[in-house]
């Protein structure tokens with residue numbers, strides 16, 4: 018679609034969305050308060066006049082407070098896995114389910130899957146949107162779909178082998194487990210060629226590992242239940258950033274602290290206005306996920322991409338007014354050959370009320386002592402690399418390999434010792 022045609026479509030769908038949300042008391046009150054009407058939205062720039070919607074708003078609307086249609090028109094309900102309190106409820110009309118399946122079908126087609134593929138859907142089939150979402154999307158492509166669910170991993174491996182499964186969808190951590198069990202069983206899964214992994218953040222190192230061990234090309238899939246579910250953004254065969262379907266989702270990146278829109282190349286929070294949701298339309302939904310718009314067009318021919326996700330807003334540190342994500346520090350450090358397995362970040366406020374960040378970095382054994390050891394040079398190199406990428410001066414202290422704390426499960430690598438932030 019030509020850029021001007023796309024913009025026209027987005028704008029008319031945005032206006033329809035604003036009309037649809039008038040059936041939701043939360044939005045009706047909020048928009049009246051802000052004095053915004055659908056006819057006031059003349060260009061996409063006017064999107065910024067609309068208020069944000071936060072996860073907490075949806076929680077407060079439990080269970081059906083955000084439905085814009087009567088329950089008689091809602092043909093399915095999913096919920097998000099709330100770790101605390103009540104889950105968030107999402108509803109779908111028949112048209113929503115059709116459009117959602119279409120989006121997933123587009124993603125699967127984008128990576129070359131066709132009706133000739135056999136698709137094993139190895140995720141939870143219940144209230145989690147990843148299961149049924151991919152099920153109907155893959156059926157829409159015409160693939161032969163196995164609703165395998167999770168668990169019974171040896172049986173999953175047998176199915177891959179016996180049914181000639183060519184594509185698998187699961188979480189990256191379950192994929193890692195599948196690889197281990199396949200190795201134990203002595204199967205190298207010869208039929209498998211595509212892996213679709215989502216619902217958890219995963220690194221490029223994990224990608225390489227999974228590609229080697231499962232013999233697949235691994236693609237990152239992004240979505241969230243509030244925006245239908247999976248299918249919001251997906252990698253193309255270039256495996257370098259994710260494409261978003263701009264006819265269905267209006268995308269902004271904002272500074273999570275100020276709410277201001279950010280330009281390409283600036284990392285911030287992804288905010289999405291879904292344009293084709295009927296049962297539960299949303300305006301400027303703050304996903305809490307951190308990414309950035311990528312500047313140049315993709316070699317695959319599709320325009321516009323976002324970078325792979327690099328953490329959650331909740332993890333963000335603001336140091337001397339600069340937003341820093343622990344995942345950025347990890348990314349920078351792990352790319353340096355001299356750096357060992359662990360690091361710890363300490364944030365303090367000095368007597369001049371200035372923030373200071375100190376990073377303790379383990380150095381690999383061969384660089385810590387012996388012939389290759391040149392700690393002063395390594396320290397300077399790390400300081401320089403961090404400064405160039407974060408645009409922030411940090412203190413770096415090199416420490417002996419194995420001396421920093423180890424974590425089981427999620428690592429807690431940041432100690433914020435500032436008292437008044």
Ligand SMILES: [Zn+2]
Nearest residue numbers: 253255315317
């Ligand atoms: Zn592409």
